Amino acid sequence: MKNNELSLIYVWDAYCGWCYGFSKSLRTFHQNHLELPIQVLSAGLFVGDQSQSIAAYPHIPEANKRIGQLTGAVFGSSYDKLLNEGTFIMDSETAAIGFSALRSLAPEQVVYLAAAMQRAFYYEGKSLSDLETYQEIAKQFDLDEQRLIERIKTPETLDEVKQEFLIAANLGARSYPTLFLKKEDGLYNLGGGAMIAEKLEEKFAELI
Incomplete structure (x- = not known):
């Protein structure tokens, strides 16, 4: 199959720690396959009744340790402060709005815009509900x-x-992050979570 018949769909959430951990693998794989168009969709992980304070999700600190161990992702001291205080509200809707706005201005940079948002939160401890965060990324x-x-x-x-959010849900991703390969005959799960770029390459080679 020719690569011009293939494309990628990445389903993520800005407040998803595993997506933060997967970011480096995604960027590496994307750099190796710039010929593949990529669509990045926000999943809406923390919306409605799920949009609560970090303290409402007591599994997060332990999950972050595992994410760091498996992916090498570094969680910054400013983020750790938010985590320890426990009052920060994760609102995936406002984060998705910010991402959509960024994406509309630079669609070719979509993978790196997503990474910049997650660095702003997970390393710099900045809110993805604040305009200032997006202004800094814009700069x-x-x-x-x-x-x-x-x-x-x-x-x-x-x-x-x-x-x-509806489109992302209908793709059938059972967890986030999920990277799909789109072929003429349907969608195939390339991977996510703690997968390194080399493993994505192996799965990609299998699927094509």
Whole structure:
């Protein structure tokens, strides 16, 4: 099969620690396969009744230790402070709105924009509900801050995000992160979690 008949779909959530751990593997695999178009979809992990304080999810500290051990991901001291205080509210809807706005301005940078958001939270301890966080990312990527803010604030972006959550759910990802390979005959799970880039390459070779 020709690679121009293939594409990738990555289902993630900005407040998903395993997605943070998977970020390096994804970026490496993406760099090795720039010929494959990639679509990055927010899953909406912490929305509605699930959008609660970090303290409401007591498994997170232990999960972070495991993520760090298996992937080498580093959780920053500013994030650890948020974790210890326990009052920070994880709101995947506002994070997805911010991501959608960033993505609309630089779709070719989508993998790196997602990584920048997760670094902002998991390393720098910044809220993904704050405009300032996105303005700082916009500066990093030389994006138009005013256009970004307009995109974040427009009601249409929220509508798009809610539709995106439904699309992501209907893809059949049982956990996050999940990287799919899209072929003419359907979707195939390439992997996620703690998979290193080499393992993604092996699975990719099997599937094509």
